[in-house]
Amino acid sequence: MSESRMTVDINRYDRVHRMWVARAVNGIKAEANRSADTHLVAVPLPREWGIDLYLKDESTHPTGSLKHRLARSLFLYGLCNGWIREGAPVIEASSGSTAVSEAYFARLIGVPFIAVMAESTSRQKIALIEREGGRCHLVADPSEVYDVAQRLAEETGGHYMDQFTFAERATDWRGNNNIAESIFAQLALERYPEPEWIVATAGTGGTSATIARYLAYTGRRTGVCVADPENSAFFPAWRDGDPGVRTVVGSRIEGIGRQRVEPSFLLAVVDRMVSVPDAAAVAAIAHLEAVTGRRAGASTGTGLWAAYRIVGELRDAGRTGSVVALLCDSGDRYVDKYYSADWLADEGLDPAPYAARLERFFAGDGLE
Known part of the structure; x- marks a missing residue:
């Protein structure tokens, strides 16, 4: 037989495995189908500002987080x-x-x-x-x-x-009820259905990448802001355009901030970053509980502080619109940490000056 007529047939088809994968995928789809979407919670702001602030409450998922x-x-x-x-x-x-x-x-x-x-x-x-x-x-x-x-x-x-x-690559950023598509669907009947900014925080970077890609794909003008805690490599890497940045110690804010720039954190899709002091994040979640009755983790506080800064900028510029941030998980997981005076003292964190700044902010001052 000539070489040109030779064929090689290698069959690795595994019917049992394919059937198992089909059942597994269907089970995960069924779980999503029976789970309600997470709420978009309005955070009260002075009415005369003409600005709306929302938190996408991801703590209501079956496992309690984003x-x-x-x-x-x-x-x-x-x-x-x-x-x-x-x-x-x-x-x-x-x-x-x-x-x-x-x-x-x-x-x-x-x-x-x-x-x-x-x-x-x-x-x-x-x-x-x-x-x-x-x-x-x-x-x-x-x-x-x-x-x-x-x-x-x-x-x-x-x-x-x-x-x-x-x-950043596992999530379908074009839609399929990802977090960005859900936010826009829930804003459809609000007075400002297209927010000026969506504020995320980064642990892997997957959420900010998904939101940014969806915004580009659907032709939105909304900006993507990432709020970053102390001791994280993301902010200096984005600021300096240097993905090789490393930090000496890790973040005190669980779930966000990394000592290295993770592969899923896409610097090019982020429009703005805000470096947030950890004590400011703690002050923000204490304020959130006071005005809404909801306890959240300090990753939420990091994003909320940045959202308040953006709200203040819109207000001071005489602009109206909406801003969306994320409620990443419940504060019940952190009772012995961000809600503990002893832990805060051990870490040298004093949220009182930032709580005072929040009071002045709602009286008309900025957060700078």
């Missing part, structure tokens, strides 16, 4: 890419809300879940992950969690989810 959306997208992405397989564990480097949400979806489709985290992680966080059926693998050096997660995946034949790499 990361529920990310975990759902990451599982669908991993399943459809052939990375997640029946019986093999899913592994993530996370001690926070992402691990809680991923443990939930792992149990939903019937695969083991392992969260790799520092030994210093609070028992409260470990308990939340274990409650959802996950297992926690503790390491002494927090900087090693990425490498340990990858090694565990190789040793067990599992899949390292790697939220920090895949967050």
Whole structure:
């Protein structure tokens, strides 16, 4: 037989695996179908300002945080890419809300879940992950969690989810009820249906990337602002155009701020960044509880402080419009932290001066 007539047929089709993936994907879709959309909560501002401020309350997801959306997208992405397989564990480097949400979806489709985290992680966080059926693998050096997660995946034949790499590409930014599409749908009957700004915070960068891409895809004029806590690499990297920035210590605001610029944080799509002092974030959530009765984590406070700054700029310029920020998770997870006078004192954080600035802000001053 001549070489030109030779053929090679390699068949790797696995009907059983394909059927399992179909059931798993359908189960995740069904979970989304029976879950109501999260609320868009109006934050009271003086009526004469002519400005509306909203918080997208992501704490109402079944796992209690914004990361529920990310975990759902990451599982669908991993399943459809052939990375997640029946019986093999899913592994993530996370001690926070992402691990809680991923443990939930792992149990939903019937695969083991392992969260790799520092030994210093609070028992409260470990308990939340274990409650959802996950297992926690503790390491002494927090900087090693990425490498340990990858090694565990190789040793067990599992899949390292790697939220920090895949967050921005796993979510369908064109629509499919992503957070940006949901915000605009809920604003449709408001007096300012197209906000001047949407304010996000960044842990992976996936949320800001999704929002920015959706805005560009749908031709919106809305700006994307990312609020960043102390000790985070994102703000100086964006300011200086240097993605190689590293910080010496990590963020005190759980869920946001990183010591390195994660692959999912897309600097080019962010229109503005605001560096927010941690004490200001704590003052913002105390004020939020006072005016709405809602307790939120300090990642919400970081974004809310930046949103108030933008509101003040609009007001001082004599402009009207709306601003949207995110309520990332409930403050009930942080009673012994951001709501604890002892913890604040140990960290050297004094929110009182920023609380006073908020009072002056609502009397007409700026937040600068």
